[in-house]
Amino acid sequence: MTPNLQAIVDEIVAAMAAETERGAPARYIPGLAALSTDRFGMAVVTADGATAMGGDAEMPFSIQSISKVFALTMALGKIGDQLWRRVGREPSGNAFNSIVQLEAEHGIPRNPFINAGAIVVADVNLSGHMPRESIGELLRFVRFLADDETIVVDEAIARGEAETGYRNIALANYMRAFGNIHHSVELVLGCYFHQCAIAMSCLQLAMAGRFLMLDGMQPGAGRVISPRRARRINALMLTCGHYDASGDFAFRIGMPGKSGVGGGILAVVPGKASIAVWSPGLNASGNSQLGTLALERLAEATGWSIFRARA
Template sequence: MLSIQRLIEDIHSQLKPEFGSGKVADYIPELAKVDPHKFGIAVETIDGASFFVGDAEDAFSIQSISKVFGLTLALGKHGDALWRRVGREPSGGSFNSIVQLESENGVPRNPFINAGAIVISDAILAGHRPREAIGQILRFVRYVAEDEAIVVDAAVARSEQRTGFRNMALANYMKSFGNLAHDAELTLGVYFHQCAIAMTCRQLAKAGLFLANGGRMRSGHSIIPRERARRICALMLTCGHYDASGDFAFRVGLPAKSGVGGGILAVAPGLASIAVWSPGLDRHGNSQLGTRALQALAERAGWSIFD
């Protein structure tokens, strides 16, 4: 088998003629400014090795990838009681759909669609002011990434607040069912800022390593119990790519979470954490070339959980 560094360099070279394909998330004005030709891969292994290629040291908006970290925090705060407010099933619909909320009495299908993540933000907000809740999320991300330089991109957060009308509708609709404890505006402030966290592929791969390592950092420090890490990975596999989650599992075979900033965080349990970034999205809102890069990596490294 090729070394991981050689492998990701080969993948970078093979996809280079297609850099810029897909469509950036222009419905968030600040994300529309991102160069669609950017492309990076970073791999962090549980035994301490680091590999990266391309634009892996450029920061980008992690968007919905942040939902993984938010869910981890909310479960630590509320435990299994959280599942009374949000489900664990694939949505089969787009990430910002309101349709299912009506038939399911304001309970989102899973924590990785927008409605579910808004409920998670509301759970994190409990007992805090919005600024404190945002700080808690940011501190957690910095801690697991072992990097205090990670910040919230204020321009992206403002852009989302100005244009997030569908998310406002989702929040108010759930509020009408009693599934938000706080004012929708306060909960959305936490959600928008969480999505606006900016990270590099290298930072993101390191931040996800505890999920590949049974809930522990490489130092051995426990972040969450092994069973909880396994369950979060299960949700990433079944729900992490919205209505394309089944196809991603079929093609790649790794737990992963995408974001409309073009990033994907993937986990090879017991082996490594992988972050890819390519801003061009497919019709489901997932990174077009990022998905192909992960498919090639999983196949050639033998990292699919189904191997």
């Protein structure tokens, strides 16, 4: 462990408390809008098993799109590279663009981390299951990764999304029109909204991300996925993990990461650390304002970057 990692985290937590530009919570999901932008948490688990954390690091929040990383990992376990016949691997540009391209590219979403792509992934994970089972399976996988049986779905959040998710219903029906959704849209979105509503703390998330920093190995539990697949998921997080700010995140921070509109970000430094930050206020790109800033500070303080000769 970087000797002074806890000190670095403490400093960042203090700096974030003093920040005045804190963003605004996502408004379109009932249950997220009410969260205070005062909240900030951070947890770092290193490759050698040490942990540093601070702020609201143990308070559960809605992981939202971060769940796409775990769902993708599970879907690849089910059907392997066949998944790539139904989902692309390229960044998508802005949201407007992603719809245009869904149309131009015949219902094949650009990557598994935009909503359309994650809905296809949910469709894959639903195969041969009842929705309840599919969600149960994903939840068990996340609990296993985090080594924590207490992780649950926040049913109120899941219901809130199901009631207002017209745009996701539209996306799913588009793709169904192209034959790229195989189950009932209602069931697929039921799974998708529940997956997004999984509640985890920074500590739990950082623990769950360990296999991605360790070439697919889970400390104390053995291999989760092959080294090649771990590298590839990291690559997808780097190029597609932050909506239309993925390029900027790579530019400023230089770590594979995946953000969610709940204000969380999971970031991975292969061979070094699995990191989770959380603050509900979002910036203009829909990524956590303080979370992004905190990761930038951490990268500077530790020298962690995949684009650097030595850390």
